[in-house]
Amino acid sequence: MCNATRDIMDCMFEVHSEILGDVDDIPQTNEPVWILGKRYNAIQDLYQIRQDIISKLWFTYRKNFVPIGGSEGYTTDKGWGCMLRCGQMVLAQALINFHLGRDWLWEPDSRDSAYLKILKKFEDKRGAPFSIHQIAAMGETEGKAIGQWFGPNTVAQVLKKLIKFDSGNQIVIHVALDNTVVISNIRDLCCVSVTDSIKIDWKPLLLVVPLRLGLSEINSVYIKGLKKCFQFKQSLGVIGGKPNLALYFIGYVGNEVIYLDPHLTQRSGSVDNKLTDESKELDASYHCKYASRMSILEMDPSVAVCFFCPSESDFIDLCQNIKDKLIEEEKQPLFEVIYEMPTEWLITSDSVATGSDIAGGSQESDKDEFEIL
Template sequence: MCIARRDMDCVYEAYFESNNHCEPDDIPRLSTPLWIFGKKYNALDDLEKIRQDITSKLWFTYRKNFVPIGGDNGYVSDKGWGCMLRCGQMVLGQALLFSHLGRDWFWEPGTKDSIYLKILKRFEDSRQAPFSIHQIALTGISEGKSVGHWFGPNTVAQVLKRLVQYDEWSSLVIHVALDNTIVINDIKELCRRNDISTKLLKVNWMPLLLVVPLRLGLTEMNPIYIPGLKKCFQFRQSLGVIGGKPNLALYFIGCVGNEVIYLDPHTTQRAGFVNNKENESEIEIDLSYHCKYASRMNINSMDPSIAVCFLCKTEAEFNDLCQLIQDNLIIPETQPLFEITLERPTQWVSVPPSVSDVEAAETSSIIAVRIDSDSDFEIV
């Protein structure tokens, strides 16, 4: 190991161990299968691999002392209101990592991969970054959320759907399923792109981040949905669940037994820039985007308002996901988490593909409950 790499590893250990003086109880030492984004582990044999996998996830938290949001007198920190916005950043960041670097890519303290840095810079706390807290908060105004107001899972998904359209490099499509229904042909029409750069017409598939907002109970999680929710973490297309506890947003990345594993954005760190990781300050900022130890809680304690997320890099992966949903969530369950259909239900008013999902919901004659606010979920 070169001296620079050794020094960086020491900085990494010092950064995390300063707040962790004893062995954490982050992973239960059981033989029960543990799932992280569709990858199966055994905690007795794979503890370090599990932690490496968790640490490789982008961890977005509250920040302070960034450029004001909304003008010179705007917010300079998102502490107390930005937790769901940060969870949205985490699910989108993970989608970009998987899409551009692959599921088996792992972060290390010395990582200077140009693609990784390009992804991370898109979430920095500045007005210019396409997926910054600034962009998300200001775009939220169009969803009826003033800057400084708390988002719910559906609102943050709708905002990210808008923002990703303006970042060509990301090469990602976000679809937010309405009325608890995945419409296969609508998604395929959205993701297929014709490539006319060659003489032969070629249809390309834009990687899909599929978000399914749900409400699985009135004030607490209905136990009937828990088996299906746990199965979602086992699908190879899993990108976790945006949710939390009441008024406390968390990003759930896996499960073990009756517990869910999550990344918690409720830590306030200083704002800064990674750039090319050429000095100690930039290295420290990069470290602050990675959490060495995840947390866990009983799945029954989750708030019933959630959004289940999947990433399908290819059309074949999407087809496989549809089959997994059919075989695991619909056929065996008396009360499925959500439905899947080939065509848009006939009761829905037909709208052009360019119209947003929210606008489609507002013109639909079948949807009695609008889903443009996070208190208005259809009860499954």
């Protein structure tokens, strides 16, 4: 079957399914649906839920791009780039929240210049600051050869390095150590003196907290806390997946998590200024019409919880919510928040996450990266 015929049949099937109501992306339930800090009613707000989901930048496998790793390198990331794509989705959402706002919605014919500028940063080109090329190359500094799977911690560490090279960028990334968010470390990173220490400015923060929530499967004691993270207004979701399959989790309903799946191979190309039908079609390929969902118990226990704090007040509010809803209310908190790093900790690197990364197929050790005296 030729590609054109297959595309036509796929389109006919999609339209037919919609007419018959066969699309099962969001269950018809009275339980609340949470998408990155927003609460919806599945029955009353189905259209709004789908508009919210389709507005997220959806990065998937691509093919036929400029080779990664030299002329004989990879021209597709199929089979190895799923966690790299999930990292792109988290960072892209942070940029959209900062430059366009959490309530911004994508439209097929929109040519918003701020949106197009963000999208260009992730195109499959060597020169794009957050392209698959840049992420894969920077991964070598984390011990990952090009073409090797990443885990949640690795992709967070790579993005933390790359964002420093993005000209004009204002966002900073902090990757929390050892299940602990240290407030003073983040303030040192985000608070900048503008004029002789008279005025303090805040750099927008993308906070990533790598966690290990079980051995081979998620311990049910963590489920309630993980759900609460999606409820915070600062939520940027969770990067993780199933064993050997990385996914970007953006919300939940009941005991199921809602996610965007990068495991679809699409053609690469440039949207440019979105002036042609071809560029509009390519732009649409960066937006998933229907999210998927699965039981939260099916998630791999290696995850990274992500938050975005555009202002200091947002960060203070996040810390208070973590304290009130994740620490004091939970018998087994997901992670801790403290003001100062304990003096007995000798930090040799802040590129540590407790446990090893399984999602995406990688096995990562932190045994040599910090020492407790």
